[in-house]
Amino acid sequence: VSMLRVVLACALVQASVAFLQPASLFTAPSARVRAVTAVTMHGGKHLSAERKGELEDTAAAIATFGKGITACDEGPGTIGDRFEKVGIVNTEENRRLYRQMLFTNPVGADFLSAAILDPETIYQKSDDGVPFPELLSKQGIVPGVKPHLKVYTLPGTDGETVMQGLDSLNVRCKEYYEAGARFAKWRSPLTIGKDGKISELAIRTNMEDLARYALICQDEGLMPIVEPDISLVGDYDLETAIEVNVAVQAHLYKAMIDHGVYMEGATLKPNMVNPGKGCTKKYTAEEIGKATVTTLRRVMPCAMKGVNFLSGGQSLENAAARLNAINQAKGNSPWNLSFSWSQALQLPLLELCKKNPAGSDLPLEEMSELLTAELKIAGAAARGEYTPKAGQGDHMPAKGLSAV
Helix, strand or coil: CHHHHHHHHHHHHHHHHHHHCHHHHHCCHHHHHHHHHHHHHHHHCCCCHHHHHHHHHHHHHHCCCCCEEEEECCCHHHHHHHHHHCCCCCCHHHHHHHHHHHHCCCCHHHHEEEEEECHHHHCCECCCCCEHHHHHHCCCCEEEECCCCEEEECCCCCCCEEEECCCCHHHHHHHHHHCCCCEEEEEEEECCCCCCCCCHHHHHHHHHHHHHHHHHHHHCCCEEEEEEEECCCCCCCHHHHHHHHHHHHHHHHHHHHHCCCCHHHCEECCCCCCCCCCCCCCECHHHHHHHHHHHHHHHCCCCCCEEEECCCCCCHHHHHHHHHHHHHCCCCCCCEEEEEECHHHHHHHHHHHHHCCCCCCCCHHHHHHHHHHHHHHHHHHHHCCCCCCCCCCCECCCCCCCCC
8 A cells, every 4th residue: 555655646746747847838839849840850750761771871882981972063164164274165065075084984983982963964974875873873883963052142241151052952852863863962161250260140051051951852862961161261270170160060960950851861071170271380181180080079970871071172182191191080980981072083184184275175085094093092091091192181381371
């Protein structure tokens, strides 16, 4: 009987506590709806088991050890500017031939797990009439796409921006999936101000847009790559870079989880954690590698399988040295740490065109030979087996600035 009394008393106390909880009496109906929605959508509960499996398989394939992503997602205008600087006429056929060379390199399948295509490229075909997404897939290289996006300056800020492109994104994702794409990539550029910070408005707006993009992509079958890209412009030091990158990524993951994104089926494409170009302190590649891993270990969910760093205007040699240092500092971190490079791989290829008269054909064979050598360097760095020359990957103050 005494035991029964104890049980009843405990039950009454629990009931009283539940009754007196503020949320049960005073929470607004809209807040209760939001809470229920968040719980319902957590971890992609709205997705079928089959869809989750597809997304996770794509993320795992891209996170193959020793392989990385070739980013070939420049729009006709951007690639056209690069062509014109080296004397190549910007025509659709030249763009197709150039991308075909990138996608048919003899060692591409050994060092590439994925390729990011521009919407124009995803509908182009090889000389044999094979759509580029199919051409890549047959080599075990996952084809993906960059949706059309536009940069918009946030009013009232010091030039901070947000990307526009969420309108009709679901329709475009459906079309890209049908064309053979299996992932998408959205880049949100950010700049550290003179005060060593990025405004809360810019962080919140961009990271929540990335989360909404990821949610829409997954619903249409595309594995989302989220790309918070913090510019190297500025004189901030490495310690500031760590602090800001942690803040940005923490907001990103929180937004993704709040939106119900299936984290196991998503990939991160961040900048390496570098000091600003104008920083007067000298840092070694090893210090930059450690800073990058430190940032990830403080905030990145273990559920995500891979990180593919952008080059951010770094040369191939510097990017490879720093990626190598990142992998050597990786320790027991659970993620595959690799590359997703555009300029680091492609700009040296385009430089080959300068020796020919303007208007000449693309030197495709010579380009492919150089790309083979570049991919071997990138692959070695992704394995932590690259041997850089002395000083490669170090941050050196610009000329005229004294080293601290």
